[in-house]
Amino acid sequence: xxxxxxxxxxxxxxxxxxxxxxxxDFLINRGDGLLDYHxxxxxxxxxxxxxxATRPDYELVxxxxxxxxTSTGTVSAAAFARVAEEFLDAVRGAGPLDGIYFSLHGALAxxxxxxxxxxxxxxxxxxxxxxxxxxxxxxxHGILTDRMLRHADVTTVFHTNPHVDxxxxxxxxxxxxxxxxxxxxxxxxxxxxIPALVRGQECITATGLFGNWVREAIAxxxxxxxxxxxxxxxxxxxxxxxxxxxxxLMADGDPAAACELGCRMARExxxxxxxxxxxxxxxxESVRIAxxxxxxxxxxxxxxxxxxxxxxxxxxxxxxLIRQGCRRTALIPIVxxxxxxxxxxxxxxGEITVNVGGTLDPRFTPIRVTGRxxxxxxxxxxxxxxGEHWYAGFSAVLQAGPNTLVLTSRPVSLYxxxxxxxxxxxxxxxxxxxxxxxxxxxxxxNDGAEHVLNIDAPGSTSANVKGLGHTVAxxxxxxxxxxxxxxxxxxxxxxx
Numbered sequence: 001x002x003x004x005x006x007x008x009x010x011x012x013x014x015x016x017x018x019x020x021x022x023x024x025d026f027l028i029n030r031g032d033g034l035l036d037y038h039x040x041x042x043x044x045x046x047x048x049x050x051x052x053a054t055r056p057d058y059e060l061v062x063x064x065x066x067x068x069x070t071s072t073g074t075v076s077a078a079a080f081a082r083v084a085e086e087f088l089d090a091v092r093g094a095g096p097l098d099g100i101y102f103s104l105h106g107a108l109a110x111x112x113x114x115x116x117x118x119x120x121x122x123x124x125x126x127x128x129x130x131x132x133x134x135x136x137x138x139x140x141h142g143i144l145t146d147r148m149l150r151h152a153d154v155t156t157v158f159h160t161n162p163h164v165d166x167x168x169x170x171x172x173x174x175x176x177x178x179x180x181x182x183x184x185x186x187x188x189x190x191x192x193x194i195p196a197l198v199r200g201q202e203c204i205t206a207t208g209l210f211g212n213w214v215r216e217a218i219a220x221x222x223x224x225x226x227x228x229x230x231x232x233x234x235x236x237x238x239x240x241x242x243x244x245x246x247x248x249l250m251a252d253g254d255p256a257a258a259c260e261l262g263c264r265m266a267r268e269x270x271x272x273x274x275x276x277x278x279x280x281x282x283x284x285e286s287v288r289i290a291x292x293x294x295x296x297x298x299x300x301x302x303x304x305x306x307x308x309x310x311x312x313x314x315x316x317x318x319x320x321l322i323r324q325g326c327r328r329t330a331l332i333p334i335v336x337x338x339x340x341x342x343x344x345x346x347x348x349x350g351e352i353t354v355n356v357g358g359t360l361d362p363r364f365t366p367i368r369v370t371g372r373x374x375x376x377x378x379x380x381x382x383x384x385x386x387g388e389h390w391y392a393g394f395s396a397v398l399q400a401g402p403n404t405l406v407l408t409s410r411p412v413s414l415y416x417x418x419x420x421x422x423x424x425x426x427x428x429x430x431x432x433x434x435x436x437x438x439x440x441x442x443x444x445x446n447d448g449a450e451h452v453l454n455i456d457a458p459g460s461t462s463a464n465v466k467g468l469g470h471t472v473a474x475x476x477x478x479x480x481x482x483x484x485x486x487x488x489x490x491x492x493x494x495x496x
Contacts, residue, residue, distance in 0.1 A: 001057055001058065001059050002055075002057065002058050002059070002098035002099065002181060003058075003059045003061055003094075003095070003096060003097050003098050003099075004052060004058055004059070004060055004061065004097070004098065004099045004100065004101060004177070005061045005063050005090070005091065005094045005097050005099075005100045005101070006034065006035070006045060006048065006049070006060060006061065006062060006063055006100075006101050006102075006103075007063040007064050007065065007087055007090055007091065007100070007101075007102050007103075008029075008034065008044075008045055008064075008065035008066065008067060008102070008103040008104075009065070009066050009067075009083065009087055009102070009103075009104055009105075009108065009116070009117070009120060010066075010067045010068060010103060010104060010105040010108075010139075011026070011066075011067070011068035011071065011072065011075065011105060011107075011108040011116075012068070012071040012105055012107040012108065012139070012141060012235055012238070012307075012308065012309055013071060013072055013073060013074050013075060013107060013108060013109055013235075013237075013238055013309045014071070014072075014073055014074075014235075014237035014238065014308060014309025014310055014460045014461050015073070015074055015109065015237060015238055015239035015240075015472070016073075016237055016239070016309075016460035016461070016468050016469065017072065017073030017074070017237075017309050017310055017311050017361065017460040017461075018073060018311075018360070018361055018362065018460075019072065019073045019311050019360050019361070020073055020074055020075070020076045020111070021068075021072035021073055021074065021075045021076065021079060022075075022076055022078075022079045023076075023078075023079040023082050023083065025068060025069055025072050025075075025079070026066040026067060026068055026069065026079075026083060027065075027066070027067045027068075027069055027389070027391075028064075028065065028066055028086075029062075029064075029065040030062070030063075030064055030065070030086075030090070031062045031063075032062050033062065034062040034063065034064070034065045035049065035060060035062040037065070040387065041386055041387040041388050042166055042167035042386045042387065043103070043166050043167065043170065043386060043388060044103040044137045044166050044167070044169050044170030044173070045065075045101075045103050045170055046166075046167055046170065047166065047167035047168060047169065047170030047171040047172075047173075047174070048101050048103070048137075048170035048171065048173055048174035049170075049174075050167070050170075050171060050174075051170075051171045051174035051175055051178070052174055052178075055178065061094050061095070061097070063087075063090030063091065063094060064086050064087050064089070064090035065103075066083045066086070066087065069390070069391055069410070069411075069412070070306050070307060070390070070410075070411045070412050070413045071305075071306060071307050071308055071309040071310075071411075071413075072309060072411070073309060073311070073460070074109060074110060074111055075108065075109070075110040075111070075116075076110065076111055077110055077111040077112045077113075079110070080108075080110035080111075080112075080113060080116060081110075084116070084119065084120060084123070087120055088120070088123050088124065088127065091124050091127050091128065092127055097128065097132065098133075098181060099132070099133045099134070099135070099177050099180075099181055100124070100128070100132060100133070100134045100135070101134075101135045101136075101137075101170075101173060101174060101177060102120070102121070102124075102134065102135070102136045102137075103137050103170065104117045104120070104136055104137065104138055104142075105117065105138065105139045105141075105142055106138045106139055106141070106142015106143055106144060106148075106232070106235075107139065107141055107142050107143055107234070107235035107238045109238055109240050114240040114241060114242075114472070115143070115145050115147055115148070115240065115242065117136075117138075117142070117145075117148055118145045118147030118148045118151070119147075121134070121136070121147070121148055121151035121152060122147060122150075122151050124151070125151045130495070130496075131496070133153045133154075133177060133180045133181055134151065134152050134153050134154075135152070135153065135154045135155070135156075135173045135174065135176055135177035135180075136148070136152040136154070136155045136156075136173065137155070137156045137157070137169045137170055137172075137173040138155065138156070138157045138158075138232075139157070139158055139163070140157050140158045140159075140161060140163075140230060140231065140232050140233060141161075141232075141233065141234060141235045142157070142232055142234070142235070143232070143234050143235065143238055143240055143242050143243055143244070144191055144193075144232045144234075144242070144246040144248060145242045146191070146491060146493070149189040149191055149491075149493040150493055152189070153177075153180055153187055153495050153496075154173065154176035154177060154180055154185075154187050154227065154228065154250065155173075155189065155228060155248070155250060156169050156170075156172040156173040156176065156228050156230070157169065157228075157230035157231075157232060157248060158230070159205065159214055159217075159218055159230060160205050160206075161203055161204060161205045161210070161233075161439060162204070162415065162439045162440060162441055164385075164441070166386060167386075172228065176227060176228065185227060185252050186252060186253045186496075187227055187228075187250050187251075187252065187495070188250065188251045188252075188253065188254075188255045188258075188492060188493070188494050189248075189249075189250050189492070189493040189494075190247075190248070190249045190250070190251065190255055190258045190259055190262055190490050190491070190492055190493075191246055191247070191248060191490070191491045191493070192246060192247040192248075192259075192262045192263060192265075192266045192488050192489065192490050192491070193242075193244045193245075193246050193489075193491075194244060194245040194246065194247070194266050194269055194270055194273075194486070194488070195244050195474075195476060195477045195478060195484075195486060196244070196245050196269070196270060196273040196477070196478040196479075197233075197234065197236040197243070197244075197245070197465055197477065197478065197479065197480070198210070198233050198245065198273060198276035198277060199236065199276075199277060199278045199302075199438065199463040199465070200276065200277055200278025200279070200438070200454070200463060201278065201439075201454075202275060202276040202277075203233060203276060203439065204439060208276070209272055209275060209276055210231070210233065210276060213231050213247075213265045213268065213269055214230065214231050216229075216261070216265060217229030217230050217231055217247070217248070217249060217265070218230075220249055220258065220261055221249075221250075225251055225252055225253070225254065225257060225258075226249070226250070226251060226252065226258070227250045227251065227252050228248075228249070228250035229248065229249045229250065230248050231245070231246070231247060231248065231265075231269075232245060232246040232248055233245045234246070235308070235309075236465045236468070237308055237309050237460065237461050237468065238309070239468075239470045239471065239472045239473055240472055240473065241472060241473065241474050242474065243470075243472075243473040243474070243477065244473075244474075244477065245269065247262040247265050247266050247269070247488075249261065249262050255490075255492050258490075259490040259492070262488070262490055263488040263490060266488035267488055270486050270488075273478055273479075274479075277463075277479065278302075278438070278454055278463040279454065280454050280455065280456035280463060280464060281453055281454065281455055281456060282455075282456055283316060283317065283320050283455055283456065283457050284320060284324075286299060286317075286320075286453045286455045287317070287320045287321055287324050287326060288324065289451060289453060290326070290328065290431075290432050290451065290453065291321075291324055291326040291328060293328075293431075293450050293451055294450065295448075295449065295450030295451075296428070296430070296431060296432070296433075296448060296449045296450060297328075297431065297432045297433075297449060297450060297451045297452075297453065298432075298433055298435055298445045298446055298449045298451070298452045298453065299317055299330075299432055299433065299434045299435065299453050299455060300435050300437070300438070300452065300453060300454045300455060301314060301316070301317055301434050301435065301436050301455055301457050301459070302436070302437065302438035302454065302455075302459075302461060302462070302463055303316075303455075303456075303457045303458060303459025303460070303461055303462035303463070303464075304316075304436045304457070304459040304460075304461065305414070305415075305436050305437050305438055305459075305461045306335070306411040306412060306413055306414055306436060306437075307413040307414060307415045307437055308437075308438065308461040309460065309461055310361075310411075310436070310459050310460045310461040311335060311360040311361040311411065311460065312333070312334070312335035312360075312408070312411040312412075312414075312436065313334060313335045313336055313357050313358060313359050313360040313361055313364060314334070314357065314361070314363075314364050314436070314457065314458070314459050315334055315356055315357025315358060315364055315365075315366070315367050316364060316457045316458055316459075317332070317434050317455065317457060318330075318332055318334070318356070318357065318367060318403060318405075318434075319357075319365075319367055321403065322367070322403075326402070327401075327402050328402060328431035328432055329402045329403075329404065329430045329431045329432065330402060330403045330404065330430060330431065330432040330433070330434065331404050331406065331420060331425055331427055331430040331432070331433045331434065332403055332404065332405050332406065332434045333405075333406045333408070333414055333419060333420070333434065333436055334356055334357050334405055334406070334407055334408075335359070335360065335407075335408050335409070335410065335411050336355075336356050336357060336359050336407050336408075336409075337359065337393065337394075337409040337410075338354075338355070338359060339354050339355065339356045339359075339396070339398070339405075339407050340393070340394050340395060340396045340407045340408065340409050341394075342354045343373045343376065343396035343398055343407065344376055344394060344396065346373050347373065347376075348373050348374065348375070348376055349372065349373065350372070350373045351370065351371070351372050351373075352370070352371065352372075352373065352398075353368065353369070353370040354368070354369065354371075354398075355367065355368055355369075356369055356398075356405060356407065361459070361460065363458045363459065363460075364458070369398075369400040369401075369403075369405075370400060371398040371399050371400030371401070371403075371405070372398070372399050373396060373397070373398055374397040374398070374399050374404075374424075375395075375396065375397035375423050375424050375425075376394075376395070376396050376397075377394070377395045377396070377422065377423055378394065378395075379391055379392040379393045379394055379395045379408060379409065379410070379412075381412075381418050381419065381422040382418070383413070383416060383418050384416050384417060384418050384421070384444075385415070385416045385418075385441075390412050390413060390418065390419075391410065391412070392408035392409065392410050392411075392412035392419055393408055393409025393410035394409050395407060395408045395409065395419075395423060397423050397424065397425060404425060404430065406419060406420060406423050406425060413437075414435065414436040414437050415437040415439070415440050415444075416440065416441070416444050417444050417445070420433075427444075427445055428448075433445060438461075438463065465479065465480065466479060466480060
């Protein structure tokens, strides 16, 4: 009976978030608890398990899982050392194995390791040897490295942005691992780095330019001679040496056709890089438009996107709404544990005057507001996107004039409506909603809106990447640098 180990380590960080993440910022599962957690949800691990279940001769071994509760700042050296050791201990203690599946992200970095996924794969190889088949799934916002591909036998990457194919990506990884174990394929990885960072609406795979190249990669994956394909656009906020975009293809045997296709895709992407940027409106102009609108307005504060690694405590838009005397109703999420504590002390219906925002990132100055506590909650929730458990810590809803503040003690992802809905607030009921995520499924916020405004606000995940302060990423790198030549150069990785 073939025995397959399943491990998971997923986190995406912003190097520009001053809050260092700790071990407690990961949700940990071990052994059968890992399998039980993923069995009912549409995660990558859930998808892989779904495929493995079609093979009753396979035995699944739950190892170790560390999933970021939400994206964070750089992970502390001590926290990653502990996560890595527990991850690797699960490999050491798994007993005889025939294959391994790792669900990873690709944009995890700690204070002393800039390629955490590559580190875990390399150390795993030291334990299991060169012949052990290892399958890996990654996020297209991951930073793909040579180190990862030197140690993975088969790799899959998300095909959608916003991501809706978690489950399917895990399924693809599991199918490839089975084919490899059955001796039916000879995988060859091809990576073609492109020194460009892109953001914005053109990165939406269903409608934007980026989707054209992803679809070509999918066509290669499904054609004779192809095994896997995708396109990494990296995470511009993870300031590490290999930060870049990447064409990724995995051929069966001969890589020649993949290299030819990949080079063409890389050249096309490079030529279009200026078009795949997010136009931004000034904060003042955005509030002026929202203030004078007659319909519902979505105010996108991607600079404080907790799902991209920001702290979540920005009050920049709230401050401008107050400065301009806007009387339209606004729904605003802010991470602020002291303000939540004050709300709990006042109780539901209590009126308080309290500072909000600016408790984590010094870019933001706390704002004094007076409001009435409407809701208090424990902060546990299940995402409407895929059913996974999220935890925002104790939370409160404070109504301060026309502004309804959803205050959480901890950052939680804001790419869907979950943190609003569990606290009794429907975004559709407000004139304006501040959405702290660069891209969301339209049905969550955008459908029916008069305006969707992408705002040039301060924050550690701003689409205005020139102002973030990269110091580690290999240069030149567009748009941090302009007017430099580029020639695609495939890197080929074979194992066995």
